Amino acid sequence: MVSAHRVADVRAAEDVLLRRGPDGALMARAATGLAVVVADRITRARGRLAGARVLLVVGAGNNGGDALFAGAWLARRGAAVRWLALSEHVHTDGLAALQAAGGRAADPEEPTGWAGWADVALDAVVGIGGRPGLRSEAAVTFATLAAHGVPVIAVDLPSGVDPDTGETPDLHVRAEATVTFGTHKVATLVDPAARACGEVHLVDIGLDETLPEDAEIGVWEAADVAAALRVPSAGDHKYTRGVVGVRAGSAQYPGAGVLCVAGAAVGLAGMVRYVGDDAVTAEVRRRFPEVVGAGRVQAWAVGSGGGDGARAALQAALADGVPVVVDADAVIHARDLFAPGHGHDVVLTPHAGELAVLLDADRADVEARPLHHARAAVARHEVTVLLKGARTLVVTPQGRSWVNTTGNPWLGTAGSGDVLAGLVAALAATGLPLPDAAAMGAWLHGRAAEELGGPFTAGDLPHAIREVSRALMARVGE
Ligand SMILES: NC(=O)C1=CN([C@@H]2O[C@H](COP(=O)(O)OP(=O)(O)OC[C@H]3O[C@@H](n4cnc5c(N)ncnc54)[C@H](OP(=O)(O)O)[C@@H]3O)[C@@H](O)[C@H]2O)[C@@H](O)CC1
Numbered sequence: 001m002v003s004a005h006r007v008a009d010v011r012a013a014e015d016v017l018l019r020r021g022p023d024g025a026l027m028a029r030a031a032t033g034l035a036v037v038v039a040d041r042i043t044r045a046r047g048r049l050a051g052a053r054v055l056l057v058v059g060a061g062n063n064g065g066d067a068l069f070a071g072a073w074l075a076r077r078g079a080a081v082r083w084l085a086l087s088e089h090v091h092t093d094g095l096a097a098l099q100a101a102g103g104r105a106a107d108p109e110e111p112t113g114w115a116g117w118a119d120v121a122l123d124a125v126v127g128i129g130g131r132p133g134l135r136s137e138a139a140v141t142f143a144t145l146a147a148h149g150v151p152v153i154a155v156d157l158p159s160g161v162d163p164d165t166g167e168t169p170d171l172h173v174r175a176e177a178t179v180t181f182g183t184h185k186v187a188t189l190v191d192p193a194a195r196a197c198g199e200v201h202l203v204d205i206g207l208d209e210t211l212p213e214d215a216e217i218g219v220w221e222a223a224d225v226a227a228a229l230r231v232p233s234a235g236d237h238k239y240t241r242g243v244v245g246v247r248a249g250s251a252q253y254p255g256a257g258v259l260c261v262a263g264a265a266v267g268l269a270g271m272v273r274y275v276g277d278d279a280v281t282a283e284v285r286r287r288f289p290e291v292v293g294a295g296r297v298q299a300w301a302v303g304s305g306g307g308d309g310a311r312a313a314l315q316a317a318l319a320d321g322v323p324v325v326v327d328a329d330a331v332i333h334a335r336d337l338f339a340p341g342h343g344h345d346v347v348l349t350p351h352a353g354e355l356a357v358l359l360d361a362d363r364a365d366v367e368a369r370p371l372h373h374a375r376a377a378v379a380r381h382e383v384t385v386l387l388k389g390a391r392t393l394v395v396t397p398q399g400r401s402w403v404n405t406t407g408n409p410w411l412g413t414a415g416s417g418d419v420l421a422g423l424v425a426a427l428a429a430t431g432l433p434l435p436d437a438a439a440m441g442a443w444l445h446g447r448a449a450e451e452l453g454g455p456f457t458a459g460d461l462p463h464a465i466r467e468v469s470r471a472l473m474a475r476v477g478e
């Protein structure tokens with residue numbers, strides 16, 4: 001599992017290493033890692049590093065120091081390097097190294113000598129020591145670079161984003177790539193800051209052994225999903241493999257019921273039951289002859305396209321006392337059905353608009369502060385929340401948070417959330433803890449979209465999910 005840590009934890013872990021190692025060793029590792037990534041990107045873009053024009057936009061702290069040392073490394077290998085200081089003082093040893101390697105100062109008053117000159121710019125204004133937002137000088141500098149079409153590589157973080165929340169409250173740098181040190185920060189994984197990072201490269205500076213095990217946020221990887229997926233053994237039969245129930249779709253939205261069943265029926269659980277509108281039932285049976293009617297289940301998916309019947313469907317599902325995936329039209333009923341102490345095992349699967357309605361918030365505010373709002377809903381309703389988006393979040397009442405990094409924008413297609421709800425319920429029916437089922441479902445759903453590439457519709461996802469699951473299970477068997 002990949003993880004992100006809070007700034008305070010990164011600082012504490014760095015302090016242990018700083019006390020142990022020789023002066024400057026940690027920064028040397030960071031700077032070398034940065035330089036290698038920058039050199040690699042330049043070489044891929046223009047064939048060779050020698051002669052490439054690199055601008056360093058440098059602030060007062062160690063973030064600037066990283067860039068100055070990296071600039072020295074690049075200059076020694078033939079790049080032309082200039083620095084633009086946004087502060088009266090910059091890292092002394094870093095500046096000396098760059099000057100010794102032939103780097104030159106850019107004149108802030110002459111943009112032709114930097115914005116009109118550079119092939120690439122490094123944003124080293126602030127890293128984890130910065131306050132969110134950009135001062136006006138930095139904002140003007142990056143606007144000028146953007147106007148000249150100069151791509152930006154952020155050092156540790158795009159300056160201006162909030163490292164610990166992933167929020168981008170004010171002006172901030174938008175990078176094509178970000179080279180982050182030691183561990184991910186929340187901002188390199190969680191939107192909207194993750195979008196400002198571009199492609200993220202993690203450079204190992206030896207922090208792993210000194211970072212706390214409790215990460216602020218985790219990322220499931222293929223190996224984690226593969227290890228957790230339940231593979232039936234010789235003694236299993238359809239009931240021990242788990243039965244998943246679907247109460248979704250309505251006369252108004254019949255397709256949502258079919259798609260939710262399709263997500264549940266990818267083959268991970270032993271059996272699928274559908275309970276709902278007669279016409280939807282007939283369509284479900286026509287498409288999935290193996291689906292049966294009411295009876296005992298180990299998990300429910302409820303609410304996708306449920307319309308006015310979503311509340312009754314949710315109450316009926318809750319009465320069974322099994323894990324329940326609460327989607328779409330059922331989400332709003334968390335308001336009165338899930339007061340603290342309710343005792344149900346539930347995951348809500350809203351998109352930003354649905355969570356906004358539940359929390360009486362603006363959709364734009366949920367999109368600007370997704371982690372904050374997901375945590376608020378978890379605290380208010382004592383449920384797991386899977387907040388859908390480009391970077392889907394899963395937050396649990398036990399205090400764990402995960403962000404999903406699989407998927408592509410083609411997933412933003414009608415009905416794709418319905419497939420996800422059915423899939424998560426199917427995974428829970430196989431006996432996985434509901435939060436794990438939610439995180440794994442998001443991972444498989446996103447990975448399936450990557451396999452499909454796009455364009456595709458929601459109905460294409462279940463087959464791809466089955467193929468992705470099959471490939472993962474084969475990997476475990478190897
Ligand atoms: N610790 C280590 O061993 C290692 C650390 N490493 C690196 O160090 C980085 C952390 O360095 P750091 O602590 O020096 O802080 P940093 O991010 O450079 O910013 C602080 C300066 O910025 C300024 N400033 C603040 N807000 C601002 C704003 N909104 N807009 C503009 N300016 C603003 C503020 O200046 P002042 O307010 O005093 O004018 C202050 O001086 C870390 O991200 C990583 O890159 C690596 O080398 C690995 C080893």
Ligand SMILES: Nc1ncnc2c1ncn2[C@@H]1O[C@H](COP(=O)(O)OP(=O)(O)O)[C@@H](O)[C@H]1O
Pocket residue numbers: 328351388389390391392407408409410411412413414415416417418419420445
């Ligand atoms: N830009 C994007 N990148 C990756 N995934 C996305 C993006 N936009 C939407 N998704 C995913 O697509 C799905 C959409 O679900 P939802 O909004 O509930 O659609 P519907 O209600 O039509 O089923 C979610 O899983 C979400 O995470």
Ligand SMILES: [K+]
Pocket residue numbers: 063123124125126127154155156157158159
């Ligand atoms: K930076």
